[in-house]
Amino acid sequence: MIEIKDVTVSYKNHKVLDQLSLSAEKGEIIGLAAPNGTGKTTLFNVMANYVKPNQGSIVFNEEYTYKSEKDQLKIHKQLTTFPDQSDLFEELSGVDHIKLYKHMWKGQKKVKDITRELNMEGYVKNKVKTYSLGMRQRLCFAMMVAADSSIMLMDEVMNGLDISNVSLISQKLIEMKNEQKLIFVASHLLENLDLYADRVLFLKDGDIIHQHRPNQHEQTYLKIKATPETYHEIKQMIDLPEDHEYIAEHLLCLPFSNLPLNEQTYWMKQLLKFDEELSIGPLGTLEYYEKYYQI
Numbered sequence: 001m002i003e004i005k006d007v008t009v010s011y012k013n014h015k016v017l018d019q020l021s022l023s024a025e026k027g028e029i030i031g032l033a034a035p036n037g038t039g040k041t042t043l044f045n046v047m048a049n050y051v052k053p054n055q056g057s058i059v060f061n062e063e064y065t066y067k068s069e070k071d072q073l074k075i076h077k078q079l080t081t082f083p084d085q086s087d088l089f090e091e092l093s094g095v096d097h098i099k100l101y102k103h104m105w106k107g108q109k110k111v112k113d114i115t116r117e118l119n120m121e122g123y124v125k126n127k128v129k130t131y132s133l134g135m136r137q138r139l140c141f142a143m144m145v146a147a148d149s150s151i152m153l154m155d156e157v158m159n160g161l162d163i164s165n166v167s168l169i170s171q172k173l174i175e176m177k178n179e180q181k182l183i184f185v186a187s188h189l190l191e192n193l194d195l196y197a198d199r200v201l202f203l204k205d206g207d208i209i210h211q212h213r214p215n216q217h218e219q220t221y222l223k224i225k226a227t228p229e230t231y232h233e234i235k236q237m238i239d240l241p242e243d244h245e246y247i248a249e250h251l252l253c254l255p256f257s258n259l260p261l262n263e264q265t266y267w268m269k270q271l272l273k274f275d276e277e278l279s280i281g282p283l284g285t286l287e288y289y290e291k292y293y294q295i
Helices: 040-047 069-076 094-104 111-117 133-147 163-178 190-196 228-237 261-272 285-293
Strands: 002-011 014-024 028-033 055-060 079-081 151-155 182-186 199-204 207-212 221-225 245-247 251-255 278-281
Touching (some): 002 040, 014 040, 028 163, 040 182, 094 111, 094 133, 133 163, 163 190, 245 285
Antiparallel strands (some): 199 207, 221 278
């Protein structure tokens, strides 16, 4: 559905994106996890044609690009970007905003159904100037739902939401994916991404350095919390496997699932000498984030 080919974006002498390539299909949620300044928003802006790349191209449905106005119109009929709260009209109601997006993109969903599903019925007819941060954010998401476009770019969709609304939006994202929409989500709620994303991309130095697939665990790890001092002590006493991971100076991870049972038992006994709390599982988005950005 989208093919990003060798896209480079430079500002003066700094390359924000450096020959980045990516393919994405309908019925997929792609998360982006990276610190500020690594190119997440720039990538979204290139996909939405707000920023022109210095080189490279983006192809939609194997035929449309931003090189002609005719193609641009066809692309924008099927692509929406998450509105910024500053773009909301203070004197209009939430219903007015939802109807606006529904009409602009010719969405098929009923406004009443959207507000009911997102628990907005108690305030959606009030003017936006009366809304809290979380209410505004839910309204922005409702506008995306109303647009009902096949491609959605959502930058920090969970910003300002409490736990219950994060759960609500997460479930709605899964429903929208099942409607065969292609959804990109940039978020700092890293563990939350594991609940709904099919892939999580990690950006560094202008390119994708890793793609994590939360639902396809090829390897599980034996994990133990370890300070740098403890890690040094463990290495002095035990010959650790070469492919072990020591993440952000606090988490030691040993590849576990491919070991025979006797070796699994051996490593568990060895690490229990240093901490009685062990865990076994795959690396998640949070752990990959700490690995690549040392945070």
